[in-house]
Amino acid sequence: MHPVRKRRLTIVIFLLAGLGIAVGLTVYAFRQNINLFYDPTAIAAGEAPHDIVIRAGGMVEDNSVEREPNSLKVRFKVTDFKSTVLMEYDGILPDLFAEGQGVVATGRLRDDGVFVADEVLAKHDENYMPPEVAKSLKKKTGDDAAADAVKTVVTE
Amino acid sequence: MWQFFHKLGSPKWFYGIAGRLMPWFLVPGLLLLLTGIVWGLAFAPPDYLQGNSYRIIYIHVPTAFLAQACYVMMAAAGLVTLVWRLKLADVFVKAVAPVGAVVTFLALFTGSVWGKPTWGTWWIWDARLTSMLILLFLYFGVIALGNAIADEKSAARAVAVLVLVGVVNIPIIKYSVEWWNTLHQPATLKLTEKPSMPPEMWVPLVLSIVGLYLLFGWLACLRMQTEILHRERRARWVRELVE
Numbered sequence: 001m002h003p004v005r006k007r008r009l010t011i012v013i014f015l016l017a018g019l020g021i022a023v024g025l026t027v028y029a030f031r032q033n034i035n036l037f038y039d040p041t042a043i044a045a046g047e048a049p050h051d052i053v054i055r056a057g058g059m060v061e062d063n064s065v066e067r068e069p070n071s072l073k074v075r076f077k078v079t080d081f082k083s084t085v086l087m088e089y090d091g092i093l094p095d096l097f098a099e100g101q102g103v104v105a106t107g108r109l110r111d112d113g114v115f116v117a118d119e120v121l122a123k124h125d126e127n128y129m130p131p132e133v134a135k136s137l138k139k140k141t142g143d144d145a146a147a148d149a150v151k152t153v154v155t156e
Numbered sequence: 157m158w159q160f161f162h163k164l165g166s167p168k169w170f171y172g173i174a175g176r177l178m179p180w181f182l183v184p185g186l187l188l189l190l191t192g193i194v195w196g197l198a199f200a201p202p203d204y205l206q207g208n209s210y211r212i213i214y215i216h217v218p219t220a221f222l223a224q225a226c227y228v229m230m231a232a233a234g235l236v237t238l239v240w241r242l243k244l245a246d247v248f249v250k251a252v253a254p255v256g257a258v259v260t261f262l263a264l265f266t267g268s269v270w271g272k273p274t275w276g277t278w279w280i281w282d283a284r285l286t287s288m289l290i291l292l293f294l295y296f297g298v299i300a301l302g303n304a305i306a307d308e309k310s311a312a313r314a315v316a317v318l319v320l321v322g323v324v325n326i327p328i329i330k331y332s333v334e335w336w337n338t339l340h341q342p343a344t345l346k347l348t349e350k351p352s353m354p355p356e357m358w359v360p361l362v363l364s365i366v367g368l369y370l371l372f373g374w375l376a377c378l379r380m381q382t383e384i385l386h387r388e389r390r391a392r393w394v395r396e397l398v399e
Contacts, residue, residue, distance in 0.1 A: 008239045016320060023324045035337040036282040057337065094276030096205060104280075104339050121276045124205060126341040128213075128353040134204030 037104050043115070044083035050109045056085060057104035057123060065099055078103060078115075089117040096122035165242050167384045168393050174377035181377065185370030192218075192364025200357050212270045214361055217345070218368040220263035223291060224326055226256035226372065230298070231323040234316035244380075246312035247387070249319060250302055251379035255372065257295035264288055275339055283332035284340035287325055294322040308387070 001009075027034065037055035038048040048054055061084060064077035072091055076099075077084045087105055097103060102123030107116050129137075196214030203210040230252060236245035267285070268278045279285065301318055305311035333342045344358075345351045351358040388394045 005239050009235075012235060012238050012320065016323075019321060020324055023328075027328065031336065034283050034335075036280070036339055037337050039337065057339075094274075096274055096276075098205075101205070119276075121280070121339060122274060123339050124274055124341055126344045126352050128203045128206075128210055128344065128357055130201035130354065130356070131204040132201075133354065 039080045040078055040083040040085045041080055043085050043109065043113075048109055050111055053106060053108060053118075055104055055106050056087070056109070056115050056117075057102065058085070059102055060097070060099050062099045078105075085115050086113070087115045087117055087120075089120050091118075091120070093120055094122040096124055165244060167244060167247070167388055168391070170244055171381055171384050174381050178374050178377045181370045181374035185367050185372075185374055187367070188363050189218075189367030189371060192360045192362075192367055195360035196357075196364060200360055201354075206274055209270065209273045212266050213344075214364050216263060216266040216270060217361060218365045219259045219266065220288070221365055222368050222372055223256060223260040223263050223288070224329060225369070226252055226259065227291060227294070227319075227323065228326060230256065230319050231326075234319035237312050237316040238320070243312075243387075246308075246315065247380050247383045248376065249298065249312075249315055251383050252372075252376050253295055253298045253302070255375055255379070257292060257299065259368075259372075260288065260292045260295055264292060280339050282338040282340055283336045284329065284338050287329040287332050290325055291322075291329060294318075294325060297322075 037057035040056070040058050042048055043056060048056065056078065058078040058080045061077040061079045066075045068074070073088070074090075074093065075086065075088050078087055079085075087107075089105065089107075097120065102125065104121045104123050105115065105117035106119040106121075109115050193214055197211050200211070200214075202208050230249050233245040233248045236242050237249070264285075267288075271280075272278050298315055298318055302311055302315045305314055332338060333340050344353055345361065353361075385394055385397075
């Protein structure tokens, strides 16, 4: 390679490496702010501030959704399989909201540890499958009857 | 090898090659894209959770892939501009930047349309969506900078530097869903693992991705030809071509 081109190439590579390190460090320093939500473990560890609007997210725990009759009020537990947070919400839930599915809620953490949500968004995962496959998968795990019963209660 | 590389430096030579390549991009590209999209939208099975609304994946994922791939190709061309001063590399960047901007916009738009019925919101400032929006602005910046500088050579170098600086955003887009908590789900199609969907869902998806890439190749050739004609308008071979 021509020495001039070699020199230019070295300069460009060094510039890119330096830039990459700078951006990497910046992004690493901001990781707490870039995270969209606190997970239940972070909340349990006291990392999430109280009485400030924050987001919290995780999986809706199985058999934890309780609806208040004659109102839209709903209480459910959100888990990351290490810790859980109890959430309260008064409003219309997204269609994909279900037990065993992910949610991201905006709201405030009360001093008693209950998260009062103003908005609940559904977070779905990267797995897609036809309904029949999902059904037979559920049958294999054996708890389909219970899960289905809860689902109909929830959708009613 | 090096001879080929130096031939690439000749706009006239590339003009001819591009013309011969174009049908090979256009016909298979159209066929694959049409097959993939029709198969995906009409015949692939619905999703157990999202029903039919997941079908927008057959447009969203190809455009999002191409949006990033196009930028990586532009960055490679930017490197060639800076190190080897090949005119054709700058022609490529100038020709495909608007195409990249359009597919990035389409990816953001289809994602937004998909987000409303599934997540419950049109937009959220999570890492994936925000870094993708930055990519759109990078494309705008490349287009604007290229047009703002009158001198062709300095414009080429300035654009190359901007394109190379912006390339750090690409790994951020790719790994945003793994490094941070986001509302956007992780990738379904991965190079190293089996896709997390059955073949009757991912085959049409892969077809439309490959189809869109081929169509991009066709459009890149076409736009590069136009740009070459414009830049070489005073050359004898262009005059002969036009007459």
